[in-house]
Amino acid sequence: MTEPTPLANYQSYKNLPPLAGLCTIKDAIQPGLSVEECVRRLKRFHYCFVRMHAILTARITAEPIYELKMAYSHHAYLCAEHVTALRQRISEMREPPLGLEVVPHPALEAFFDEIRNAHSTEEILFGIYSRAVSALLEACERYIRDTHPLADAPSQRILRFARLELCDLIEFGQPAVVELPIANSTAWNTLLENLLEIAGGVDGINPVDEPNLPRIYSNATYTYDPIPKRDERFQDLWNQGVNAEAFLYSKAYPPNAKALMMMYKRIREIDVPEMMASIIVQTSGKPWNYYRDLSRQLWDEARHAMMGEVGFVALGVDWTQARITYNWSYRLNTECTPQERHAVLFFIEQGLMPKSGKRYEYEVAHESGVPIMGTIQDFDWADEVLHSQIGRQWLVPEYGGLLPAMKYGDECWSRILSNWATVKEKGLTSHENWWPGIYTQACIAAKRVPDAKVLDFAETNEAKRADIHRGGLVGGE
Numbered sequence: 200m201t202e203p204t205p206l207a208n209y210q211s212y213k214n215l216p217p218l219a220g221l222c223t224i225k226d227a228i229q230p231g232l233s234v235e236e237c238v239r240r241l242k243r244f245h246y247c248f249v250r251m252h253a254i255l256t257a258r259i260t261a262e263p264i265y266e267l268k269m270a271y272s273h274h275a276y277l278c279a280e281h282v283t284a285l286r287q288r289i290s291e292m293r294e295p296p297l298g299l300e301v302v303p304h305p306a307l308e309a310f311f312d313e314i315r316n317a318h319s320t321e322e323i324l325f326g327i328y329s330r331a332v333s334a335l336l337e338a339c340e341r342y343i344r345d346t347h348p349l350a351d352a353p354s355q356r357i358l359r360f361a362r363l364e365l366c367d368l369i370e371f372g373q374p375a376v377v378e379l380p381i382a383n384s385t386a387w388n389t390l391l392e393n394l395l396e397i398a399g400g401v402d403g404i405n406p407v408d409e410p411n412l413p414r415i416y417s418n419a420t421y422t423y424d425p426i427p428k429r430d431e432r433f434q435d436l437w438n439q440g441v442n443a444e445a446f447l448y449s450k451a452y453p454p455n456a457k458a459l460m461m462m463y464k465r466i467r468e469i470d471v472p473e474m475m476a477s478i479i480v481q482t483s484g485k486p487w488n489y490y491r492d493l494s495r496q497l498w499d500e501a502r503h504a505m506m507g508e509v510g511f512v513a514l515g516v517d518w519t520q521a522r523i524t525y526n527w528s529y530r531l532n533t534e535c536t537p538q539e540r541h542a543v544l545f546f547i548e549q550g551l552m553p554k555s556g557k558r559y560e561y562e563v564a565h566e567s568g569v570p571i572m573g574t575i576q577d578f579d580w581a582d583e584v585l586h587s588q589i590g591r592q593w594l595v596p597e598y599g600g601l602l603p604a605m606k607y608g609d610e611c612w613s614r615i616l617s618n619w620a621t622v623k624e625k626g627l628t629s630h631e632n633w634w635p636g637i638y639t640q641a642c643i644a645a646k647r648v649p650d651a652k653v654l655d656f657a658e659t660n661e662a663k664r665a666d667i668h669r670g671g672l673v674g675g676e
């Protein structure tokens with residue numbers, strides 16, 4: 200049988216772009232990948248995004264460097280979104296059974312196990328950004344080139360979004376690995392390259408038939424580290440010397456000083472991703488959308504912390520002089536089950552919804568007269584409304600109603616008694632009052648005479664049900 204000759208002079212009406220703008224007719228008359236091959240490759244991309252999401256999330260708590268903690272929160276969320284899109288697309292392509300949990304190639308599994316088990320910040324950075332992300336990007340680009348642009352337009356569309364964000368990850372990762380290079384890991388670096396080669400790259404186009412390579416880090420069983428760590432800019436991590444909530448909700452103080460205290464509360468939210476990451480890692484068996492929703496919420500909390508950082512800079516104040524403690528995440532991660540932690544978070548977030556919660560913070564921000572404060576609290580409020588909905592969606596059915604879920608969260612939180620005296624006795628902190636120093640900096644930057652009453656604020660969290668909500672434990676939202 201001979202191939203037919205295509206029409207040479209076929210034209211669209213009035214030369215309008217043909218095929219809904221997807222491609223030219225010339226491109227479209229070429230065959231593309233089969234549905235079977237598309238599904239095979241898409242499942243491998245799905246696997247990579249699942250593994251990267253898990254590795255990044257599992258590192259958030261124990262990663263000391265703040266900038267990396269925040270980037271991992273962001274990038275884990277992006278991976279979760281691509282997992283969601285790929286799952287949806289694969290399900291449209293004559294599957295089920297979906298088989299999404301199947302490991303596509305043992306060498307690809309070993310490749311990600313090695314990165315997950317890596318010992319240092321530098322190695323994890325290198326493994327994810329210099330190896331995994333670039334290999335995945337290359338495979339996505341090949342798919343976009345190989346597949347039929349009209350027949351498989353839905354896959355092309357989601358992979359174009361994936362490509363865009365993988366490029367963003369590389370843009371972050373490239374300078375990061377230059378600043379924090381791996382040391383003496385040549386053998387490991389070579390192992391990663393070899394494993395990818397044996398797997399035939401991320402898409403498995405040309406797998407190499409090789410015996411199993413000896414693993415380096417992933418010979419040992421992986422154990423998740425739930426203990427929060429911070430870099431050296433974070434000092435005095437058990438300090439509970441300034442009761443931020445008491446200041447914020449008092450009628451005695453002016454909005455400009457309250458805005459500064461609110462920025463402290465925002466940057467202190469670094470403890471929420473540290474805690475939420477442990478829920479995601481240590482909770483198994485939920486539908487995928489549970490992990491997607493929690494990853495989104497985790498990323499929002501990381502943004503809240505960074506908005507606090509930005510707020511400090513805008514107010515002319517060095518945030519390292521405040522005490523951004525980890526008491527909250529540390530204690531929840533070590534004293535509660537993942538289920539209890541989630542219930543505590545739920546209880547706190549439902550409590551932010553009344554007028555005295557996020558709306559109040561937004562109003563104070565506006566009254567402060569510093570425009571960026573308004574922007575920060577406006578979006579912080581919107582995010583918290585979303586989080587309260589996410590909590591209701593996942594927790595309320597589990598406890599048989601809003602009130603039982605609230606009651607359980609309240610009980611879990613109440614069980615964590617104040618450690619104000621113990622940390623002091625152990626010499627972990629003297630609960631120094633750092634507030635006057637911070638406030639003075641803000642006054643100098645604003646060329647304002649310090650308000651004596653604000654300067655004198657010295658209420659600590661001792662013997663307080665520290666948050667406005669309750670509990671001896673301060674932190675979180």
Ligand SMILES: [Fe+2]
Pocket residue numbers: 468471499500503583676
């Ligand atoms: Fe938050």
Ligand SMILES: [Fe+2]
Pocket residue numbers: 500548582583586676
């Ligand atoms: Fe939240």
